[in-house]
Amino acid sequence: MPELDIVDLSMRFDLPNGSSVQALQDVSLNLKEGELMSVLGPSGCGKTTLLNIVAGFLAPTSGKIELNGHLVKGPDAERGMVFQKGALFEWMNVRENVDFGPRMKGMPKAERDQISGHLLDVVGLQDFKDKAVYELSGGMQQRVALARCLANEPDVILMDEPLGALDALTREKMQGLVLKLWKETGKTIILITHSVEEALLLGERLIVMAPRPGRIHREYNLPFAERGVNADLRDVKKSEGFAEMRDEILSMIWEMEEEIMGRTEQAG
Amino acid sequence: MIVLLFYIGLFGGAFFIVYTLRRGLHARKDFTSLKTVTFGDESAVRADRAASIISVLVIFVIWAAFTGSKLFPIHVPGPFVGDTQFTYTLENADGSTDEATVFVRVPAFGEEAEKFEVEPGSGFAKDDAFAAPAGRSSTILFDKNDEAKRKDGAKIIAINGMPIGPDIKVDTGDGAVRLTGKGAISFTPKQGLQMNPIWLPAPETVVARFFEIASEGYQNFSLWEHLGWSLLRVVAGFVAGALVGIPLGYAMGLSGWFRGWFDPIVEFMRPVPPLALIPLVIIWFGIWETGKIVLLFLAALWIMTIAARAGVSGVNISKIHAAYSLGASKWQIMRYVIMPNSLPEIFTGARVAMGVCWGTVVAAELVAAQKGAGMMIIAASKFQLTDIVIMGIVMIGIIGYGIDILMRKAESWLVPWKGQS
Numbered sequence: 001m002p003e004l005d006i007v008d009l010s011m012r013f014d015l016p017n018g019s020s021v022q023a024l025q026d027v028s029l030n031l032k033e034g035e036l037m038s039v040l041g042p043s044g045c046g047k048t049t050l051l052n053i054v055a056g057f058l059a060p061t062s063g064k065i066e067l068n069g070h071l072v073k074g075p076d077a078e079r080g081m082v083f084q085k086g087a088l089f090e091w092m093n094v095r096e097n098v099d100f101g102p103r104m105k106g107m108p109k110a111e112r113d114q115i116s117g118h119l120l121d122v123v124g125l126q127d128f129k130d131k132a133v134y135e136l137s138g139g140m141q142q143r144v145a146l147a148r149c150l151a152n153e154p155d156v157i158l159m160d161e162p163l164g165a166l167d168a169l170t171r172e173k174m175q176g177l178v179l180k181l182w183k184e185t186g187k188t189i190i191l192i193t194h195s196v197e198e199a200l201l202l203g204e205r206l207i208v209m210a211p212r213p214g215r216i217h218r219e220y221n222l223p224f225a226e227r228g229v230n231a232d233l234r235d236v237k238k239s240e241g242f243a244e245m246r247d248e249i250l251s252m253i254w255e256m257e258e259e260i261m262g263r264t265e266q267a268g
Numbered sequence: 269m270i271v272l273l274f275y276i277g278l279f280g281g282a283f284f285i286v287y288t289l290r291r292g293l294h295a296r297k298d299f300t301s302l303k304t305v306t307f308g309d310e311s312a313v314r315a316d317r318a319a320s321i322i323s324v325l326v327i328f329v330i331w332a333a334f335t336g337s338k339l340f341p342i343h344v345p346g347p348f349v350g351d352t353q354f355t356y357t358l359e360n361a362d363g364s365t366d367e368a369t370v371f372v373r374v375p376a377f378g379e380e381a382e383k384f385e386v387e388p389g390s391g392f393a394k395d396d397a398f399a400a401p402a403g404r405s406s407t408i409l410f411d412k413n414d415e416a417k418r419k420d421g422a423k424i425i426a427i428n429g430m431p432i433g434p435d436i437k438v439d440t441g442d443g444a445v446r447l448t449g450k451g452a453i454s455f456t457p458k459q460g461l462q463m464n465p466i467w468l469p470a471p472e473t474v475v476a477r478f479f480e481i482a483s484e485g486y487q488n489f490s491l492w493e494h495l496g497w498s499l500l501r502v503v504a505g506f507v508a509g510a511l512v513g514i515p516l517g518y519a520m521g522l523s524g525w526f527r528g529w530f531d532p533i534v535e536f537m538r539p540v541p542p543l544a545l546i547p548l549v550i551i552w553f554g555i556w557e558t559g560k561i562v563l564l565f566l567a568a569l570w571i572m573t574i575a576a577r578a579g580v581s582g583v584n585i586s587k588i589h590a591a592y593s594l595g596a597s598k599w600q601i602m603r604y605v606i607m608p609n610s611l612p613e614i615f616t617g618a619r620v621a622m623g624v625c626w627g628t629v630v631a632a633e634l635v636a637a638q639k640g641a642g643m644m645i646i647a648a649s650k651f652q653l654t655d656i657v658i659m660g661i662v663m664i665g666i667i668g669y670g671i672d673i674l675m676r677k678a679e680s681w682l683v684p685w686k687g688q689s
């Protein structure tokens with residue numbers, strides 16, 4: 001029984017000037033429990049739109065999404081979200097951010113403290129629990145965002161370029177953390193990224209999307225995430241098949257980008 | 269004009285002196301001093317503390333110098349004060365002439381000119397004694413005691429031996445003499461550059477007045493009652509405006525119906541200055557407490573509404589999305605996300621509103637009040653008690669400044685995350 005079922009999803013934005021954008025067309029996907037899927041594609045191919053529909057922030061023009069057999073109608077605690085940046089609450093300290101979800105559910109303080117304490121240990125921020133979030137570095141803030149999402153025990157975690165605003169070194173460390181959390185918690189995760197390497201490392205499954213209309217172009221099953229759980233990510237990048245895979249996907253995306261450029265030139 | 273030149277001179281002079289003194293004394297070694305591009309880089313411009321201190325001092329120096337203050341040794345030339353005299357040559361209708369002396373006594377500013385007598389002397393023109401007020405021209409009817417009167421054809425042909433006519437002025441050294449249309453003497457003691465205390469009293473007079481009013485009160489109420497009542501009205505009006513404006517702003521930020529309904533009203537009322545509402549408010553609510561508080565309420569209302577609305581619209585949509593995915597209800601999102609997120613905007617609005625209210629209350633008290641800072645200065649101005657007027661203005665300024673400082677302190681304490689996201 002598949003956990004997350006995305007069926008024939010289409011999304012069209014009607015613009016005020018009368019034209020319309022087909023952001024998604026007939027996208028179908030199955031995600032089993034505990035699967036880690038990364039989504040890659042040129043800018044504007046509808047990745048964010050897809051994630052927002054799964055999260056329940058947008059209703060699709062046609063198609064449906066089912067989670068554990070029931071229809072997704074709006075945002076819910078069963079689907080957690082990690083944003084690129086700016087989604088932490090500056091008026092709360094680190095611990096209050098992390099236990100926001102349980103607090104809203106009315107969980108007693110002792111239990112909440114246990115959850116937030118454990119998660120802050122996992123993301124390595126125990127010493128910062130009473131700090132204001134704006135006093136933390138970008139990488140630390142993303143760790144808080146991860147912990148906040150996990151504290152709520154969602155069935156599915158949706159991440160829209162969660163590491164996109166970080167520098168290369170921090171990013172690499174955070175990739176390791178995401179893999180570790182995935183393995184330890186066994187959550188279903190969809191992760192959008194612009195980095196081909198990140199998509200290879202953080203995806204048992206990798207979806208490459210194509211633009212205009214936004215659709216699934218190719219799908220891969222990859223061994224690298226499993227390898228990365230126990231090994232250094234730098235070694236995984238040197239491991240068998242990684243470089244070839246990266247080059248193949250890079251040139252695929254390059255072709256798509258070039259096609260877009262050509263098309264806009266003709267249109268212009 | 270002269271004051272302005274003085275001020276510009278001191279501005280430039282102080283700049284020159286301070287920078288000459290500083291050069292080589294100590295070079296600043298912080299980050300800013302390492303910037304090579306400072307002209308046009310706003311962040312590299314810092315208020316020069318020395319300039320601020322000198323600026324305040326300069327105001328007092330000019331004030332003291334132009335009012336002949338006893339606290340400051342250097343003064344601009346004052347008006348002529350004391351005894352002086354000049355002679356006039358009277359020509360009779362038959363062509364004979366005689367000289368007489370006018371003794372003039374000029375008392376200091378603000379003192380009464382006291383009458384005095386002199387011996388009349390000989391001849392048909394007699395000596396006169398005249399008490400003239402300082403800095404103002406006065407007419408001397410010299411021929412009251414003369415044997416030859418103007419109506420008999422006598423007229424003055426010279427002052428101190430210098431010829432004088434309808435268009436010729438004579439300088440006696442301590443003042444100027446002209447002839448009036450009817451041939452009388454018009455004497456103006458030298459005015460100097462100092463201010464008449466009726467226009468601008470010396471600083472020590474104002475300070476003395478402050479202590480006097482602080483201990484004895486003015487117009488049936490103590491100084492603290494006057495200021496306290498103004499403050500009380502401001503606080504009452506502001507609190508009422510905030511209590512209505514903030515929820516209204518939230519509603520406008522959250523509901524299309526509310527926004528559509530109130531947008532025209534808010535956008536229309538926003539540019540109307542509260543002072544322009546005074547007449548209408550007086551007609552509707554009377555000029556006493558109700559009217560004032562309604563006026564201040566209206567002054568604060570639109571500012572707070574707009575601030576709250578901006579606070580709601582300013583929330584990063586990711587925060588709202590995140591809160592929904594964490595399972596928060598609408599009410600919880602209101603309470604834990606939208607409200608705290610809007611606090612910085614609301615504080616900014618509150619600071620503006622308090623400033624506007626403070627200015628409006630003083631103006632409203634000028635129109636009508638039995639107590640209050642504005643009432644104090646308008647009442648004093650009717651009796652030309654300039655020292656009270658100036659003291660009142662200084663107190664109004666200090667309190668307004670104090671309110672702003674308090675609001676800023678409260679802001680940095682209550683919303684430390686302002687500007688951090």
Ligand SMILES: Nc1ncnc2c1ncn2[C@@H]1O[C@H](COP(=O)(O)OP(=O)(O)OP(=O)(O)O)[C@@H](O)[C@H]1O
Pocket residue numbers: 013014015021022023041042043044045046047048049050214
């Ligand atoms: N609210 C909206 N109104 C109109 N058009 C929209 C809206 N949101 C997205 N689009 C359009 O839908 C298409 C897909 O947008 P989307 O943000 O999903 O792309 P993306 O793959 O996430 O791009 P990026 O990689 O740059 O984040 C784009 O052409 C965009 O212009």
Ligand SMILES: [Mg+2]
Pocket residue numbers: 047048049
């Ligand atoms: Mg996107």
